[in-house]
Amino acid sequence: xxxxxxxxxxxxxxxxxxxxxxxxxxxxxxxxxxxxxxxxxxxxxxxxxxxxxxxxxxxxxxxxxxxxxxxxxxxxxxxxxxxxxxxxxxxxxxxxxxxxxxxxxxxxxxxxxxxxxxxxxxxxxxxxxxxxxxxxxxxxxxxxxxxxxxxxxxxxxxxxxxxxxxxxxxxxxxxxxxxxxxxxxxxxxxxxxxxxxxxxxxx
Amino acid sequence: xxxxxxxxxxxxxxxxxxxxxxxxxxxxxxxxxxxxxxxxxxxxxxxxxxxxxxxxxxxxxxxxxxxxxxxxxxxxxxxxxxxxxxxxxxxxxxxxxxxxxxxxxxxxxxxxxxxxxxxxxxxxxxxxxxxxxxxxxxxxxxxxxxxxxxxxxxxxxxxxxxxxxxxxxxxxxxxxxxxxxxxxxxxxxxxxxxxxxxxxxxxxxxxxxxxxxxxxxxxxxxxxxxxxxxxxxxxxxxxxxxxxxxxxxxxxxxxxxxxxxxxxxxxxxxxxxxxxxxxxxxxxxxxxxxxxxxxxxxxxxxxxxxxxxxxxxxxxxxxxxxxxxxxxxxxxxxxxxxxxxxxxxxxxxxxxxxxxxxxxxxxxxxxx
Numbered sequence: 107x108x109x110x111x112x113x114x115x116x117x118x119x120x121x122x123x124x125x126x127x128x129x130x131x132x133x134x135x136x137x138x139x140x141x142x143x144x145x146x147x148x149x150x151x152x153x154x155x156x157x158x159x160x161x162x163x164x165x166x167x168x169x170x171x172x173x174x175x176x177x178x179x180x181x182x183x184x185x186x187x188x189x190x191x192x193x194x195x196x197x198x199x200x201x202x203x204x205x206x207x208x209x210x211x212x213x214x215x216x217x218x219x220x221x222x223x224x225x226x227x228x229x230x231x232x233x234x235x236x237x238x239x240x241x242x243x244x245x246x247x248x249x250x251x252x253x254x255x256x257x258x259x260x261x262x263x264x265x266x267x268x269x270x271x272x273x274x275x276x277x278x279x280x281x282x283x284x285x286x287x288x289x290x291x292x293x294x295x296x297x298x299x300x301x302x303x304x305x306x307x308x309x
Numbered sequence: 310x311x312x313x314x315x316x317x318x319x320x321x322x323x324x325x326x327x328x329x330x331x332x333x334x335x336x337x338x339x340x341x342x343x344x345x346x347x348x349x350x351x352x353x354x355x356x357x358x359x360x361x362x363x364x365x366x367x368x369x370x371x372x373x374x375x376x377x378x379x380x381x382x383x384x385x386x387x388x389x390x391x392x393x394x395x396x397x398x399x400x401x402x403x404x405x406x407x408x409x410x411x412x413x414x415x416x417x418x419x420x421x422x423x424x425x426x427x428x429x430x431x432x433x434x435x436x437x438x439x440x441x442x443x444x445x446x447x448x449x450x451x452x453x454x455x456x457x458x459x460x461x462x463x464x465x466x467x468x469x470x471x472x473x474x475x476x477x478x479x480x481x482x483x484x485x486x487x488x489x490x491x492x493x494x495x496x497x498x499x500x501x502x503x504x505x506x507x508x509x510x511x512x513x514x515x516x517x518x519x520x521x522x523x524x525x526x527x528x529x530x531x532x533x534x535x536x537x538x539x540x541x542x543x544x545x546x547x548x549x550x551x552x553x554x555x556x557x558x559x560x561x562x563x564x565x566x567x568x569x570x571x572x573x574x575x576x577x578x579x580x581x582x583x584x585x586x587x588x589x590x591x592x593x594x595x596x597x598x599x600x601x602x603x604x605x606x607x608x609x610x611x612x613x614x615x616x617x618x619x620x621x622x623x624x625x626x627x628x629x630x631x632x633x634x635x636x637x638x639x640x641x642x643x644x645x646x647x648x649x650x651x652x653x654x655x656x657x658x659x660x661x662x663x664x665x666x667x668x669x670x671x672x673x674x675x676x677x
Contacts, residue, residue: 134370251369251370
């Protein structure tokens with residue numbers, strides 16, 4: 107993977123692919139930072155979009171960033187806090203920038219993202235997700251991706267606590283999370299076969 | 310928390326367990342670590358549940374990032390060719406406020422299968438140039454057609470267009486129910502085709518309901534002017550004015566010898582080729598298009614009609630064990646309620662029993 111500096115330089119040169127790689131690289135960092143401050147995923151997503159569109163449009167006049175990560179994080183949080191105030195839902199909210207200085211560490215969620223998950227189980231679960239009714243899908247996203255608590259989901263959706271819980275539970279059952287992946291089955295089968303061979307050999 | 314046997318779904322629905330998976334609360338982490346020690350037999354299921362949490366989270370995160378990247382890419386290329394059909398925006402109330410996470414995912418599984426299914430079924434000759442958009446039960450979608458017209462597709466429905474769309478006319482083939490907001494273009498008429506009627510519009514907003522498993526085909530006009538052709542009534546053509554609707558009821562009557570077991574199709578249509586007026590309810594809702602606003606409206610409707618609606622709305626199956634219940638009639642408006650609540654409210658006006666089974670089947674019986 108290209109370094110931040112290479113991607114940034116590519117963006118300044120007008121290389122769209124490099125620019126999109128930079129976006130893909132930092133999307134989750136910014137998203138989870140944002141959602142931690144503001145429980146409004148759409149606002150967070152829009153702010154990320156606008157930040158990157160701004161970067162792309164102004165690429166000819168942008169200063170060289172010393173540290174790409176901290177440049178992105180700082181401008182994002184500044185913009186997010188402005189956008190949030192513009193929405194005027196809470197005017198007192200202030201995002202503290204200094205907290206995320208140059209040695210800022212990634213969010214715990216980031217550790218979870220393994221780029222090499224394109225296995226059987228991944229696709230299977232994805233297809234089950236697709237089959238969920240829209241409402242259940244939405245709740246699963248709120249709970250497991252955006253990380254809202256039940257109480258926050260109740261406030262956002264206007265559904266009752268009971269309904270939210272039941273629908274999530276129901277959806278989780280439909281996702282058949284308890285099935286074993288094929289690869290696991292195969293390796294178990296393989297192991298037991300080897301074990302059998304070994305035992306017969308010892309006898 | 311000390312249940313004898315916890316399943317993955319039970320664990321993952323638990324707030325404190327999710328916190329443990331995310332390592333976001335020291336108390337919850339301590340609790341679950343202690344739980345494993347106290348209940349060694351549960352260790353395996355707890356560990357598997359944590360793994361599955363990670364997987365689920367990763368899939369959701371990937372899907373969102375890809376969808377957002379697509380959005381950014383489209384914006385960058387706006388001056389180039391716009392995508393032919395934009396799907397998504399299934400949040401009806403605030404367009405643009407909520408964008409779908411499933412653009413990418415939806416193409417892969419169920420919807421893709423439906424697409425292939427309908428394409429092959431309808432256009433075996435040239436199925437590569439045909440586009441079908443379908444919704445499963447309990448799902449709704451907004452679709453933007455190449456000409457800029459917007460289609461709200463209700464649950465369990467599908468629309469198909471082909472490569473000729475927009476050249477001399479704009480032909481859309483509909484199964485199920487959809488609301489059309491048609492972009493004005495006098496030169497290329499917009500025609501919705503259903504088995505029982507064709508609806509031709511110039512620039513207007515209207516709803517067409519033509520579910521395969523229902524006898525009724527119905528078109529309601531909200532704005533503009535449309536021309537409806539009743540295909541099964543000597544192609545009679547009639548004009549619909551705003552706030553009028555036309556319904557075509559297909560009746561199947563049993564004719565002749567019962568023993569032969571043969572059913573002969575016979576249409577009984579009495580004065581039904583006349584437009585009726587659409588009335589708003591006391592609260593100003595229009596029943597025909599309330600589904601767009603996420604509202605369920607019953608107006609002296611029979612339980613069997615309501616059941617068909619609920620089946621699509623919630624993606625369930627409803628079985629009547631006692632026939633008389635089918636003819637119970639109900640009136641009511643429900644907004645954003647879950648199935649149980651709706652049924653419970655209905656119980657208050659007429660007594661019946663229901664039981665929702667694990668397989669998403671609702672069994673309705675007479676109350677004892």
